[in-house]
Amino acid sequence: MRILVVGAGATGGFFGALLARAGQDVTFLVRPQRAAALRERGLRITGLGEEWAIEPRLVTADESAGADVSYDLVLLSVKSTALDRALEDVAPAVGPGTAIVPLLNGLAHLDALSARFGTDRVLGGVAKVVTTLDETGDIVRLAPLAHLTIGEQDGTASPRVERIAKTLAEAGIDVRVPADVVDAMWHKWVFITTLGATTSLMRGTVGEVNAVPGGPELGPAILAEAAAVAAAAGRPIPAEELALTRDTVTKQGSPLVPSLYRDVLAGRPTEVEHLFGDLVARARELDVPTPLLDLATLHLRVHQRRAVAATS
Known part of the structure; x- marks a missing residue:
């Protein structure tokens, strides 16, 4: 081949x-x-x-x-x-x-x-x-x-x-x-946006977010929004996938961060529109409220504008 x-x-x-x-x-x-x-x-x-x-x-x-x-x-x-x-x-x-x-x-x-x-x-x-x-x-x-x-x-x-x-x-x-591979793609999309929003909004690793009061509640709240979009689109996330993502973003002491967060820290452009802009746009079409994902998208768009200006 x-x-x-x-x-x-x-x-x-x-x-x-x-x-x-x-x-x-x-x-x-x-x-x-x-x-x-x-x-x-x-x-x-x-x-x-x-x-x-x-x-x-x-x-x-x-x-x-x-x-x-x-x-x-x-x-x-x-x-x-x-x-x-x-x-x-x-x-x-x-x-x-x-x-x-x-x-x-x-x-x-x-x-x-x-x-x-x-x-x-x-x-x-x-x-x-x-x-x-x-x-x-x-x-x-x-x-x-x-x-x-x-x-x-x-x-x-x-x-x-x-x-x-x-x-x-x-x-x-x-x-x-x-x-159904498209279902699997939705599962990964919900996972990566949940992890990306949690770490990027709080500017910390999963462990750092969960080490402060209110931190352990953030990841599951973002996950609930992303999962609601998937369900409204006819691609509900299975319980075991939801549990895995929830466990990942609430793990105490975890050093985990996604590549998107590493790009933010380094001042590099991110995939904000492809990952977050598209998801919140679908949420609007499906009449699903996503206040935390909207905030993460706005946050990353401001970063994107700054990063692109720095490289142009």
């Missing part, structure tokens, strides 16, 4: 490296600056007591544009803020038999991808992995959690999903094929 991984960051780089290490035909589509760093240092995975590296096969958008090469599988792992550019960059690599698996949070990207390449080429996907890039560009694992969920958007079983799942599993990736 010929595989193109769009982006070699903390998520795409990690899963792509596992596939390449297992002998799969993997190419990474990256920006020139990232390509230069990877050619010099290799793609390195560290953390949790392990350290290993691969020499990745790389291509930039300019190189891809002139190549008559299509791929069987495209793993799209970019920030939502880079999605429009990624659609253009990946277009030359998409052929009649290409399956695209996006690993973005939220849901709006499914519409954008389907509009550009056709719904029949676009699967649903969820990545759960706790990784980050360090100052050298190495991928650091912060926790053992690491699995991918994939499936057809319409929930049907298909031979191509079976083939992709088999390829991922053979590389040592924990892969899951649920009855």
Whole structure:
């Protein structure tokens, strides 16, 4: 199977490296600056007591544009803020038999991808992995959690999903094929917005939030709002998923923060519109009140304006 991984960051780089290490035909589509760093240092995975590296096969958008090469599988792992550019960059690599698996949070990207390449080429996907890039560009694992969920958007079983799942599993990736992948995407969306709002509003880790009076009540209150939006959209969150998220955001002493919070602390732009703007817009359409999520969205929009101004 010929595989193109769009982006070699903390998520795409990690899963792509596992596939390449297992002998799969993997190419990474990256920006020139990232390509230069990877050619010099290799793609390195560290953390949790392990350290290993691969020499990745790389291509930039300019190189891809002139190549008559299509791929069987495209793993799209970019920030939502880079999605429009990624659609253009990946277009030359998409052929009649290409399956695209996006690993973005939220849901709006499914519409954008389907509009550009056709719904029949676009699967649903969820990545759960706790990784980050360090100052050298190495991928650091912060926790053992690491699995991918994939499936057809319409929930049907298909031979191509079976083939992709088999390829991922053979590389040592924990892969899951649920009855409805869009449900799974909603579950992750509710989780990540709850965690992101809790930590970003309070400017602290989960443990720091829960160490002060009133802190343990915040996460569950945000979760209730996000879950109400999902339920109104016809995607109710199962009790076990709600319990897992509630336990995560109320855990005493937890150092956990999402990548969104790390971006806020570093003064970098965030995925506020894709994650929060889209969710509260759906809440308005469904007549679901979300005062805490509205506040988090406003807070992150102010940060976004400041961050974008600083980089322009």
